[in-house]
Amino acid sequence: MPDNLNTQQLHGVILAGGFGKRFWPFSRSHLPKQFLKLNEEHSLLQSAFALTDPWIPPCRKWVVTNGQFAELTQSHLPEIRGEHLLLEPCGRNTAPAIGLAAMVLVANDPDAVMLVMPADHVIGPSEAFRQDVERGYQLIQADPEQLVLFGVPPHDPATGFGYIERGQPVAPGIFRVQSFREKPDRATAEAYFREGHFFWNCGIFMWRAAEILNRLAQAEPEIGRLLDELQPWVGQEEWNARVSEVFPRMKSISIDYAVLERDRNIAVVEASFQWDDVGSWDALPRILPADEQGNVIRGTHVGIATHNCIVCSTPGHLVGTVGLQDCIIVQTPQATLVAHRDDEQGIRTLLAALEKQGLNQFL
Secondary structure (H helix, E strand, O other), X not given: OOOOOOHHHEEEEEEOOXXXXXXXXXXXXXXXXXXXXOOOOOOHHHHHHHHOOOOOOHHHEEEEEEHHHHXXXXXXXXOOOHHHEEEEOOOOOHHHHHHHHHHHHHHHOOOOEEEEEEOOOEEEOHHHHHHHHHHHHHHHHHOOOOEEEEEEOOOOOOOOOOEEEXXXXXXXXXXXXXXXXXXXXXXXXXXXXXXXXXXEEEEEEEEEHHHHHHHHHHHOHHHHHHHHHHHHHOOOOOHHHXXXXXXXXXXXXOHHHHOHHHOOOEEEEXXXXXXXXXXXXXXXXXXXXOOOOOOEEEOEEEEEOOEOOEEEOOOOOEEEEEOOEOEEEEEOOOOEEEEEOOOHHHHHHHHHHHHHOOOHHHO
């Protein structure tokens, strides 16, 4: 970043508390998606942490995750300081998680600027991401009340993402947010794609920690009150015990619904970096190479007349397929999934059926 920017206030906050159910059965309640090594080298969490290494040191990086993943997170990120691992006793969506992190950051650095990013997305290259963050950071330096989002130009009419409608430009590649749109149906997504002034909402944000606390308290006073109740305990020995008592009382709500969709002083930076939310098995062909038949293979596989399939298995297990097309085959020691690639909702229905039948040990 340019020398004239005071980047000593820039902190990275990684949200790592999700369970990644759509990646079942590789992603399980005890080993969710962010801890998977989809490229067989680094976990998604490790890649997210390393993405900002050249310009945010470990002493200004924080991870928010579920308390049950504390040891697992520490094993994946041995370089993170213990007090920089913020543990949620239960899931309450992104607004309370971001509020908790912002409160701790303000206690450590009243001028902290938060770069908030998910642990389980694929983002790169690092230099392009750095340049986009730099542009957003300059905007916040000029206007401390500014909230900054990052929007990905869509390369197809996807129905699985929320959209950001851009308004008037405020700087090269930066626009006012005109509106937020929910995940659209196919016809609406195609219209957004044709119109050319919509971005995918990739869930990456940047703002002053003190400012997002103020906006959250205004929009959701009860969350603000509970965060105020926790504030005196930051850095104290009783911190985790107090969080375990107070955090579950917070409303479960996303930062989008709690603050962003109600606000007007929001800008969106047009992303020059590549992004994928790796939201389901069908994302794997976008991040891993396919063979001549269009199959993405992770493990040992022999296929006859098999095309455009995703096949994943554990070491030492052979998967053989004959006459299959557009299928997902995922084998683990505890569970095996066979599904059509396009039926993401079917996997959700399957997981609900497992829970209903009391087969939670397989979730």
